[in-house]
Amino acid sequence: MSNKRLTVRQIAEIANVSIATVSRVSRGTGQVSPETRERVLRVIEEHGYRPNQLGRALAEQKHGAVAIVFPGLAGPYFSELIQGFEYEAMETGASVHIVGTHRRAAADDDVLAMSARVDGIAVHGGTIKEETLRRLAADVPVVVLAGRPLDGIPAVRADNSRVAELTRHLLVDHGYRRLAFVGNPDGSPDVTDRWEAFRQGHRDARVPAPKTPVKIGLQQSDGVIAAGELFERANPPRAIVCANDETALGVLIGALGRGLKIPGDVAITGFDDVAMSSLVQPGLTTIRQPIRELGAVTARLLLSGLGEPGAVMDTVLATELVLRGSCGCR
Amino acid sequence: MSNKRLTVRQIAEIANVSIATVSRVSRGTGQVSPETRERVLRVIEEHGYRPNQLGRALAEQKHGAVAIVFPGLAGPYFSELIQGFEYEAMETGASVHIVGTHRRAAADDDVLAMSARVDGIAVHGGTIKEETLRRLAADVPVVVLAGRPLDGIPAVRADNSRVAELTRHLLVDHGYRRLAFVGNPDGSPDVTDRWEAFRQGHRDARVPAPKTPVKIGLQQSDGVIAAGELFERANPPRAIVCANDETALGVLIGALGRGLKIPGDVAITGFDDVAMSSLVQPGLTTIRQPIRELGAVTARLLLSGLGEPGAVMDTVLATELVLRGSCGCR
DNA sequence: TTGTATGCGTTATCAG
DNA sequence: CTGATAACGCATACAA
Numbered sequence: 259m260s261n262k263r264l265t266v267r268q269i270a271e272i273a274n275v276s277i278a279t280v281s282r283v284s285r286g287t288g289q290v291s292p293e294t295r296e297r298v299l300r301v302i303e304e305h306g307y308r309p310n311q312l313g314r315a316l317a318e319q320k321h322g323a324v325a326i327v328f329p330g331l332a333g334p335y336f337s338e339l340i341q342g343f344e345y346e347a348m349e350t351g352a353s354v355h356i357v358g359t360h361r362r363a364a365a366d367d368d369v370l371a372m373s374a375r376v377d378g379i380a381v382h383g384g385t386i387k388e389e390t391l392r393r394l395a396a397d398v399p400v401v402v403l404a405g406r407p408l409d410g411i412p413a414v415r416a417d418n419s420r421v422a423e424l425t426r427h428l429l430v431d432h433g434y435r436r437l438a439f440v441g442n443p444d445g446s447p448d449v450t451d452r453w454e455a456f457r458q459g460h461r462d463a464r465v466p467a468p469k470t471p472v473k474i475g476l477q478q479s480d481g482v483i484a485a486g487e488l489f490e491r492a493n494p495p496r497a498i499v500c501a502n503d504e505t506a507l508g509v510l511i512g513a514l515g516r517g518l519k520i521p522g523d524v525a526i527t528g529f530d531d532v533a534m535s536s537l538v539q540p541g542l543t544t545i546r547q548p549i550r551e552l553g554a555v556t557a558r559l560l561l562s563g564l565g566e567p568g569a570v571m572d573t574v575l576a577t578e579l580v581l582r583g584s585c586g587c588r
Numbered sequence: 589m590s591n592k593r594l595t596v597r598q599i600a601e602i603a604n605v606s607i608a609t610v611s612r613v614s615r616g617t618g619q620v621s622p623e624t625r626e627r628v629l630r631v632i633e634e635h636g637y638r639p640n641q642l643g644r645a646l647a648e649q650k651h652g653a654v655a656i657v658f659p660g661l662a663g664p665y666f667s668e669l670i671q672g673f674e675y676e677a678m679e680t681g682a683s684v685h686i687v688g689t690h691r692r693a694a695a696d697d698d699v700l701a702m703s704a705r706v707d708g709i710a711v712h713g714g715t716i717k718e719e720t721l722r723r724l725a726a727d728v729p730v731v732v733l734a735g736r737p738l739d740g741i742p743a744v745r746a747d748n749s750r751v752a753e754l755t756r757h758l759l760v761d762h763g764y765r766r767l768a769f770v771g772n773p774d775g776s777p778d779v780t781d782r783w784e785a786f787r788q789g790h791r792d793a794r795v796p797a798p799k800t801p802v803k804i805g806l807q808q809s810d811g812v813i814a815a816g817e818l819f820e821r822a823n824p825p826r827a828i829v830c831a832n833d834e835t836a837l838g839v840l841i842g843a844l845g846r847g848l849k850i851p852g853d854v855a856i857t858g859f860d861d862v863a864m865s866s867l868v869q870p871g872l873t874t875i876r877q878p879i880r881e882l883g884a885v886t887a888r889l890l891l892s893g894l895g896e897p898g899a900v901m902d903t904v905l906a907t908e909l910v911l912r913g914s915c916g917c918r
Numbered sequence: 919t920t921g922t923a924t925g926c927g928t929t930a931t932c933a934g
Numbered sequence: 935c936t937g938a939t940a941a942c943g944c945a946t947a948c949a950a
Contacts, residue, residue, distance in 0.1 A: 263727075265943055276921045281945055288946090291919060311704040312646045313943025316926050321642070323685075323705070332667040334807075340661055341690055348698065353705055355653075356686040360671055368678065374641040375653070375683055397593075477664075479863040508864075514844045515869025533809040534838075539845025595927055606937045611929060618930095619935055643927025646942050 264307050273301040284309055324560055325355035325372050326380040326403070326553075329446075332477050333504050334532040335549060339403075342553025343380065350561050352377070359385050366390040373397040378560040381405075383415075383447035399564045403556045405447040407572050412564065414556045414573045416547035418451035424527055424545060424579055425459025425499060432586045434497040434525060435465065440484045440509060441501025442473040449476075449501045452529060456499055476501060481508015489516055489524075496524065497585070503528035503535050503544055510538060510584065521586040531580055540583025547577045594637050603631040614639055654890055655685035655702050656710040656733070656883075659776075662807050663834050664862040665879060669733075672883025673710065680891050682707070689715050696720040703727040708890040711735075713745075713777035729894045733886045735777040737901045742894065744886045744903045746877035748781035754857055754875060754909055755789025755829060762916045764827040764855060765795065770814045770839060771831025772803040779806075779831045782859060786829055806831060811838015819846055819854075826854065827915070833858035833865050833874055840868060840914065851916040861910050870913025877907045 266277040266284075273280065275298060282288040283298040284307070290298075301307070315321055326343050328336055340356060347354050355376060359365035366386050372379060373394055381391060383405025394400055395411050402413040428434045437460075443450040453471050460467035472487065474480045484505060488494055489512065500506035506528030513520055520526060520540055528535060531546035555573055581587040596607040596614075603610065605628060612618040613628040614637070620628075631637070645651055656673050658666055670686060677684050685706055689695035696716050702709060703724055711721060713735025724730055725741050732743040758764045767790075773780040783801050790797035802817065804810045814835060818824055819842065830836035836858030843850055850856060850870055858865060861876035885903060911917040 266945095267943080277944080278921060278946075279919090282920090285945085289919060294919080308704060309945095310943050312642075312649070312651070313926095314945075316642045316646045316928090316942085317944040317946085319642070319926065330667060331661055331670055332664050334662050337660060337662040337688075340688060344688060344690075353685060353702065354687075355683060357684075358667075358670060358674060360674075362675075364678075372683065374638060477863070479867055482864065482867040508867075511841060511844070511868055514841070533807070534812065537809055537812040537838075538841055596929095597927080607928085608930080608937060608939095609935090612936090615929085621935060624935080639929095640927050643942095644929075646926085646944095647928040647930080649942070 263310065264305050265310065269298070269301055269305065269307050272305070273298045281309075321375060321377050322351065323353045323355060323376045324378045324380070324557070325357055325376045326382070326556075327357045327359065327369055327372075327385050328382045329358070329385045330360055331356070331358050334534075335476075335502065335504070335530055338532075338549040339382075339553040342550035343557045344553075346554040346557035347561065352561060370394060370397075378564075380556045380560055384445045399560060401556050401560045401564070403552065412559060412569065412571045412573070414552060414559060414575070415448070416552060416575050417577045418448060418529075419455045419458070420545050420577045420579060421452045421455035421499070421529065422459040422462060424543075425456050426463050427579070427581075428497045428499070428525060428527070428585060429459065429463040429465050432497070432525065434586075436493065436496045438468060438488060438495035438498045439471040439501070440474060440481065440488075440498055440505050441471055442475065443471060444473070446476070446501075452501050474505065476504055478504045478508040478511075481505035481510075482512045483508075485509045485512025485516075489513065489518070494524065497521075498524060498526050500526065500528050503530040503532045503542060506542055506544065506584075507534055507538065510542065520584055525586050526584045535580075536582070538584075540588075543582045543585035543587065544580050545577050546580050548575050551575060593640065594635050595640065599628070599631055599635065599637050602635070603628045611639075651705060651707050652681065653683045653685060653706045654708045654710070654887070655687055655706045656712070656886075657687045657689065657699055657702075657715050658712045659688070659715045660690050661686070661688050664864075665806075665832065665834070665860055668862075668879040669712075669883040672880035673887045674883075676884040676887035677891065682891060700724060700727075708894075710886045710890055714775045714779075729890060731886050731890045731894070733882065742889060742899065742901045742903070744882060744889060744905070745778070746882060746905050747907045748778060748859075749785050749788070750875050750907045750909060751782045751785035751829070751859065752789040752792060754873075755786050756793050757909070757911075758827045758829070758855065758857070758915060759789065759793040759795050762827075762855065764916075766823065766826045768798060768818060768825035768828045769801040769831070770804060770811065770818075770828055770835050771801055772805065773801060774803070776806070776831075782831050804835065806834055808834045808838040808841070811835035811840075812842045813838070815839045815842025815846075819843065819848070824854065827851075828854060828856050830856065830858045833860040833862045833872060836872055836874070836914075837864055837868065840872065850914055855916050856914045865910075866912070868914075870918075873912045873915035873917065874910050875907050876910050878905055881905060 270277040378399040407413040441449045443453045528544040535542035600607040708729040737743040771779045773783045858874040865872035
């Protein structure tokens, strides 16, 4: 186990060339005569030589790695996001550190420490304090993912304002009253935007909006818990707008478990359009955001060398309203 | 942005000492006189000096990082597993690379490339070929997570055999016949073990077992799809044993959506005991495995320097049968 | 086209 | 207790 690998020097000696030539051959840069290249290549192949990442990193003054920071990893949203990010990063040969803060106390310090190990960091909105974000950006290139630009830090996000359109659809097209919003705006820029759009939709339709959202997390289990609260009310809501599909599915499961009819007794909508949303009965009305693309764009931005004047500071990706059965359509 | 950090040399110059002394002070090793230490410490503090990770890594000949390789990141199972692993790794100051293979073609190569960047790799069962695993283990310490030991490679896993007990419970205590197993044994050691235990349970109860499982993935959406297939059969199963909770929840949602009664029309069981399982109506009967602990034990093993003679080759963590409403209990 | 020599930032050894 | 100095493995400007 753990055989000692050979170094440039040893390969150079065996192939009877200088270490410079070995380096040139192994990384394909500079001019090398065909015969020499052939010979060196054979030795490299034969001994399974691969340049030591540590030495290379030090010489090149770069880690060849980037990091992406999340609140947690649960659910298909993060999975998709990471896939998009990871794939794009791999393309350029960079490896990816994934940091889940899991609302740990030391999370901010961990992220700061991470800055010493990577060439850039993507930070998901709502994971670390703004102050920490600023300090981080002083050490290393940073992109905010699913949040707003801050000072010189660029952001990549989806168009959450479409929730206003969805809300208007429920109020006007279906004529529902007594809507509820499920999701906690505190600490999540996405949820904040969606809650605001929910209220905007009410204003557009000239219907008074609820004063407070049902503050709860973004996982499916949170949705079940929210359902428990909402359906026990004396005057339960006619329609429930959830901050994401996961909670919407949780609410839907809670409703189904109570024998409620959807959308007959209650309409439910989400945000994301994850795989489950088109599979449940009835299908979940939601807003599709290009999650994978979000991750990919973030990675590209991070790896394209930020900070030049005239750089893109805010990238907002389009979203799309997807009408299925759970809102009352069809 | 990206201010250039100071080096040992500059700190040494400012503090009027040698770089050796700065190193000693900054890492707290060796003997330094109180006055000198004080002075150097002040300079370090003042200039916010932190040793460059690249230089340190090269000098110490270690990366200070470990990796954990997964098939995908979807679902609470992986989230929990990673949390357990990450927390334990952070304790020792190591950072964590998370690699999702996402059934990519180049996954094996990516994992191999990863070996040049870390001090150890935990590989989840069913992610890469055995051959790749062996080559990997030649380069770097490896632990198999949720799989079986291979050659010299140790494994950490949960006791899947308890599925036999669960199966027996359904067959004997509840007297169900026509059970189905949902999950694809190919490529997942855990599912293989559970499928085998399912058959063992039938043998124990002297009931003929189904010849084939419903081969499908481990996500909730796969469960919904499985439900579609199972409930369309001319002779649908009386009880469904799922390879994990996610698929079980998917099946349950599919059943609920069709208006089926659980457990009246069909009993459903899972494996894992994720948060959702105690929240759905009826509660999901399942087998609890200590997911977080699984991750933690793996990290500890990986960081404790493997490979000595007499090392632990196989760690099997206990699981527990959790009876709720979905199997017919209560 | 090829080789020599230097730098990258630390840690660690060995004299003093 | 402190300081020179040698690794660590690679990339690259500069010479030949």
